[in-house]
Amino acid sequence: MRLVGRTIFEGKAEGTALVSSSPLSFYGGVNPDTGEIVERGHELQGKTVAGMVLVFPNGKGSTVGSYVMYRLAKNGKAPCAIVNSKCETIVAVGAIISEIPCVDMVEIKKIRPGSKVRVDGATVEF
Amino acid sequence: MHLTGEEEKMLAGGEGRATQKAMQILVALGKIYDAERLVKVSSVQVSGVSYKNLGDAGLEFLSELAKDGKARVKTTLNPAGMSLTDWKSQGIESGFAEKQLEVIDAYRKLGVEITCTCTPYLAGNEPTFGQHIAWGESSAVVYANSVIGARTNREGGPSALAASLTGRTPLYGLHISENRVPTLVAEVQAQLRFPEDFSAMGYFVGRMAKDGIPYFKGIRHAGLEELKSLSAALASSGGVAMFHAAGITPEAEVDTSRVESLTFSSKDRTEATSVLNDEGTPDFVSVGCPHCSLKELSTLAQLLDGRRVNREFWVCCSREVKRQSDLAGYSNLIEKSGAKFALDTCMVVAPIEEMGYKVVATNSAKACHYLRNAGLRVRFMPLEECVLEATRKG
Numbered sequence: 001m002r003l004v005g006r007t008i009f010e011g012k013a014e015g016t017a018l019v020s021s022s023p024l025s026f027y028g029g030v031n032p033d034t035g036e037i038v039e040r041g042h043e044l045q046g047k048t049v050a051g052m053v054l055v056f057p058n059g060k061g062s063t064v065g066s067y068v069m070y071r072l073a074k075n076g077k078a079p080c081a082i083v084n085s086k087c088e089t090i091v092a093v094g095a096i097i098s099e100i101p102c103v104d105m106v107e108i109k110k111i112r113p114g115s116k117v118r119v120d121g122a123t124v125e126f
Numbered sequence: 127m128h129l130t131g132e133e134e135k136m137l138a139g140g141e142g143r144a145t146q147k148a149m150q151i152l153v154a155l156g157k158i159y160d161a162e163r164l165v166k167v168s169s170v171q172v173s174g175v176s177y178k179n180l181g182d183a184g185l186e187f188l189s190e191l192a193k194d195g196k197a198r199v200k201t202t203l204n205p206a207g208m209s210l211t212d213w214k215s216q217g218i219e220s221g222f223a224e225k226q227l228e229v230i231d232a233y234r235k236l237g238v239e240i241t242c243t244c245t246p247y248l249a250g251n252e253p254t255f256g257q258h259i260a261w262g263e264s265s266a267v268v269y270a271n272s273v274i275g276a277r278t279n280r281e282g283g284p285s286a287l288a289a290s291l292t293g294r295t296p297l298y299g300l301h302i303s304e305n306r307v308p309t310l311v312a313e314v315q316a317q318l319r320f321p322e323d324f325s326a327m328g329y330f331v332g333r334m335a336k337d338g339i340p341y342f343k344g345i346r347h348a349g350l351e352e353l354k355s356l357s358a359a360l361a362s363s364g365g366v367a368m369f370h371a372a373g374i375t376p377e378a379e380v381d382t383s384r385v386e387s388l389t390f391s392s393k394d395r396t397e398a399t400s401v402l403n404d405e406g407t408p409d410f411v412s413v414g415c416p417h418c419s420l421k422e423l424s425t426l427a428q429l430l431d432g433r434r435v436n437r438e439f440w441v442c443c444s445r446e447v448k449r450q451s452d453l454a455g456y457s458n459l460i461e462k463s464g465a466k467f468a469l470d471t472c473m474v475v476a477p478i479e480e481m482g483y484k485v486v487a488t489n490s491a492k493a494c495h496y497l498r499n500a501g502l503r504v505r506f507m508p509l510e511e512c513v514l515e516a517t518r519k520g
Contacts, residue, residue, distance in 0.1 A: 008154050032183060063282030064179055071183030092154045093284045097147060097187055104158075 003106050005083075007122045008092050011101030013081035017126065018052040019113040020044050025061030026068040026094065035077030053117040054079035055108050059091035069094030081119040083108060127156045127296070128163045136292055144195025148288035155285060156296035165297040169200050169253045169276075170290040171246050172238060173262035174283025176207035176475035177226040184283070185225060188232035191287070197237035198293035202251040204263045205417075205442075206230065206242045207477060210470045217481050238290065242470035243444035245354065245417040247274065250446060255376060258301055260289030264367075265358035265416050265492060271368035273353050275376040277301045280367045300367055307380055308370055309338030311387035314345050316395040322489050322508045324352040327390055328359025329491040330398040334388060337365035341382050343372045351419055358416050358492040402494045402506035408487035411435075411516040412473040413509055414442030415490035420450050422509070427456035429513040430463040438483070439465040439516040442472040465516065473497065487515045 020043055024030070029039035035050035049072070059065060069091070072078040078100055084091060087104035095102035101119050111117060117126040135141060136149040152164060174180055180188075207226050208218040218226075234240055243249050244263045253259045253276035261267045262281035270276045279299040281289065289295040299305055312331045318324060331340050340360065348356070348371065360366040370378040413426070418441060426441060441460060443451070448469055451457045461467065468476070473486060474496045486497050487505040489512050494504040507515065 006157065008157070009150070032181075063284075064174070064181075064184070066282065066284055067174075067180060067183040067187060070187050071181070074183070074186060087154075087158055089155060089158070089282055089285065092158055093151055093282065096150045096154055097284060 001110065001126055003110065003124045005103045005106035005122050005124060008087050008102040008104055009095045009100060010121055011081070011099070012120045013053065013101045014116070014118045015051055015053040015080040017111050017113055017115050017117045018044065018047060018049060018054050018079070019108070019111055020056040021109070022056070023058050023060040024056045026059065026065035026090065027062040029061065030068060030072065032068045032071035033075055033077070035072055049079045050077040052079050053081045053083060053119060055083045055111050057085040057108065058088050061090070063090055065090040066094035066097060069100065070098045073098035073100065083111065083119065083124055127153060127161055133164060133294070142194040144191040144193065145291050147191065148195070148291035151285060151288040152292060152294060152296055156298070159296060159298040161296035161298040163297055164294040165258045165301060166293055167199055167260045167289050167295050168257045169251055169259040170197070170286055171202055171204065171251060171261035171263050171266055172283060172286045172290065173204045175204045175229065175233070175242060177222060177229055178207045178475060178477050180229060185229050185232070188229060191291070192232040192235035195236050195291045197290045199290060200251055201238045201290040202241040202243070202246040202249065203233060203238060204242065205244055205472045205475050206470050207475050208471050209468060210240070210242065216468065216476070218476070222477065241444065243417050244472070245444060248417070248419060248447055249444040258295065260286050260295040262286035264361035267367050268357035268361045268369065269354060271300055272357065272370065272375050280365070306368060306377060307339065308341035308382055308385050310335045311341045311343060311382050311385050313343050313387060313389045315389050316392045318345065320508045321351045321355045323395060324348065325355040325359045325489070325491040326395055326398040326402070328356040329363045329402065329495070330390060330394055332360040332362065332364035332366050335360070335364050335366050337367070339368050339370065340366065341370045341372070341378070341385065345371050345374060348374055351422060354416050354419070355490070358490065362492040362495040399506060402491055402504060404485070404503035404505065406485035406503045408437070408485045408505050408515055410438045410478060410483040410485070411487045411512050412440040412442060412493070413489050413512055414440070414468070415472055415474060415488060415493035417472065418443040418447060420447055420454070423447065423451040423456045423460065424454065425509060426513070427459040429510060430465060431459050433463050433517045435464040435516040436519055437516055440468040440473055441465050442468045445469050487512055
């Protein structure tokens with residue numbers, strides 16, 4: 001299937017989909033050194049974002065979250081791409097400063113967890 | 127979104143990498159919030175200065191930008207995690223201090239003024255009515271929009287910095303007149319005697335208004351100190367970025383007949399005050415959230431004259447206001463009592479929970495809110511009582 005959204009940060013990437021139906025906070029919610037999701041009670045708690053195509057509706061929490069994404073990238077633990085329903089400031093800024101391909105306005109519930117996903121600009125293929 | 131030739135050039139990297147990154151951030155935000163174009167800003171206030179909040183990731187990002195980025199408009203900084211000169215006597219450990227000074231160095235290279243205050247409007251960064259600005263300190267955002275009538279959204283650290291490096295911000299939200307109208311009327315029935323009553327009221331109304339724009343009716347008088355306290359409290363319990371007050375703020379002449387309303391009674395004031403009080407005897411007292419004005423320092427000097435403080439007492443203000451206070455003779459009286467000036471920093475962004483303090487007395491609802499999040503217990507009281515608490519024996 002091929003979905004066309006809106007480019008937040010232009011780029012190409014391919015990886016396995018890690019899908020969350022609930023919003024994600026990078027600050028306090030993701031370990032910047034390991035990429036592990038540590039937010040208590042989050043549906044993806046214990047999973048790692050490293051190298052995955054990370055699919056979630058939108059970011060939440062502190063704006064420091066953008067810097068956590070930057071640190072993940074520096075540590076080689078960032079997702080290879082981000083797909084959102086509606087991107088907000090924290091994730092948009094984080095994706096840009098960390099140079100993670102990011103696309104939003106995509107119907108994320110169509111993406112099956114674990115499937116191979118290719119992101120190219122505004123296009124999401126799986 | 128429409129970009130001018132100059133802006134296109136910045137986006138393409140023609141003005142260096144830091145400017146390009148900054149422009150990418152602004153264009154993405156413009157896209158997300160449906161901005162038609164960018165607008166030039168005259169002033170920037172950058173949040174994200176304390177190493178406690180930035181961490182190594184933030185520091186790395188700033189150092190990277192500082193390689194070829196330069197501020198294009200007047201840009202000042204939020205408080206840092208310590209005094210930039212007297213951190214040792216504040217009890218800050220050297221590992222933290224080293225990192226904090228690296229953060230400041232990166233900002234200095236970027237051409238940012240090293241002011242470190244949450245009240246830039248008392249320290250030389252003073253926009254005027256109708257100007258577009260990009261500020262990232264939530265209490266100053268509310269003050270600038272509401273009291274000054276300048277126009278800014280609530281910026282995060284990177285987006286404010288991006289505005290500084292390009293001199294622009296996306297035109298959306300509070301930059302547009304139609305979005306500056308009230309969403310909630312607050313009929314003030316409670317008597318407001320102290321600035322702290324405005325702090326409690328802001329905390330109460332901010333929770334109700336969420337990210338809307340409250341309109342206060344029935345405030346008889348409010349000076350700079352009251353409006354500063356109100357701004358800070360509104361921004362901490364809710365996501366408020368602007369308020370109006372009938373007869374007081376410059377854009378309050380609007381129709382409120384169809385706006386939902388609530389009342390703020392004496393009972394509400396008492397309740398708002400009591401929810402900000404935990405159990406325990408304070409071992410740390412601090413005033414100056416937001417940073418003290420000269421008038422507040424004058425009051426403090428009178429209250430502390432000839433007295434002796436018996437526990438750690440921080441008076442937080444900007445270096446600019448401290449300089450005025452030195453000349454007025456207030457600083458001497460304050461310091462003679464044993465109280466300490468905390469310049470460049472405050473009780474919220476300094477790592478005081480790691481310095482072993484447990485219960486903080488303060489006259490700021492905003493400080494209570496954030497100190498609680500950091501795991502401390504808080505006591506909310508007027509300035510006079512803070513002085514009594516600090517000078518109490520035993």
